[in-house]
Amino acid sequence: DAMVIQNPRYQVTQFGKPVTLSCSQTLNHNVMYWYQQKSSQAPKLLFHYYDKDFNNEADTPDNFQSRRPNTSFCFLDIRSPGLGDTAMYLCATSSGRTQYFGPGTRLLVL
Amino acid sequence: AQRVTQPEKLLSVFKGAPVELKCNYSYSGSPELFWYVQYSRQRLQLLLRHISRESIKGFTADLNKGETSFHLKKPFAQEEDSAMYYCALSGMGGSEKLVFGKGTKLTVNP
Numbered sequence: 608d609a610m611v612i613q614n615p616r617y618q619v620t621q622f623g624k625p626v627t628l629s630c631s632q633t634l635n636h637n638v639m640y641w642y643q644q645k646s647s648q649a650p651k652l653l654f655h656y657y658d659k660d661f662n663n664e665a666d667t668p669d670n671f672q673s674r675r676p677n678t679s680f681c682f683l684d685i686r687s688p689g690l691g692d693t694a695m696y697l698c699a700t701s702s703g704r705t706q707y708f709g710p711g712t713r714l715l716v717l
Numbered sequence: 718a719q720r721v722t723q724p725e726k727l728l729s730v731f732k733g734a735p736v737e738l739k740c741n742y743s744y745s746g747s748p749e750l751f752w753y754v755q756y757s758r759q760r761l762q763l764l765l766r767h768i769s770r771e772s773i774k775g776f777t778a779d780l781n782k783g784e785t786s787f788h789l790k791k792p793f794a795q796e797e798d799s800a801m802y803y804c805a806l807s808g809m810g811g812s813e814k815l816v817f818g819k820g821t822k823l824t825v826n827p
Contacts, residue, residue, distance in 0.1 A: 649817040
């Protein structure tokens with residue numbers, strides 16, 4: 608039973624071409640997170656939502672935006688992807704302190 | 718500043734040998750510590766948290782506030798323990814955000 612679902616699993620885009628990554632959850636958790644994980648590095652928090660309240664990390668580039676239209680869905684928009692944005696993007700939810708992760712979307716920017 | 722350090726990028730042991738994955742943290746307060754695991758081609762998932770004080774899949778971890786450590790231990794490693802292990806920290810007092818270490822890749826050889 609998939610609880611946190613991410614689509615697509617793999618995405619290839621061109622330099623500068625906007626891309627949207629999707630995350631949905633069946634857990635009804637009020638907190639949702641987006642992480643960026645580059646090769647051999649730790650997952651790095653980009654931003655999170657507490658219900659509809661958006662919380663951006665101080666060092667998240669302006670190029671990264673997010674939308675949460677309802678409890679179940681959260682989107683990551685990269686307005687003008689650069690080569691350095693090639694990474695795995697992880698979505699997670701939490702209720703309390705345990706986080707539940709999706710399988711990730713591997714993004715390749717050419 | 719919150720920081721999690723996992724000094725070993727790679728760790729290789731033989732089946733049946735004891736294993737210890739090291740984790741040190743810095744945090745000016747009382748954090749909550751976690752170990753997350755990622756098996757090959759699977760999503761990141763919680764292995765254990767220090768508050769629970771439980772043993773999962775034979776693994777235990779004790780929070781040592783004096784040494785600011787949260788090392789993960791198992792007395793007899795199994796081949797199915799081969800995975801990527803991440804230590805993570807969450808600040809107390811309402812914040813559910815996680816700060817991850819860079820991870821240790823454990824390989825258990827037959």
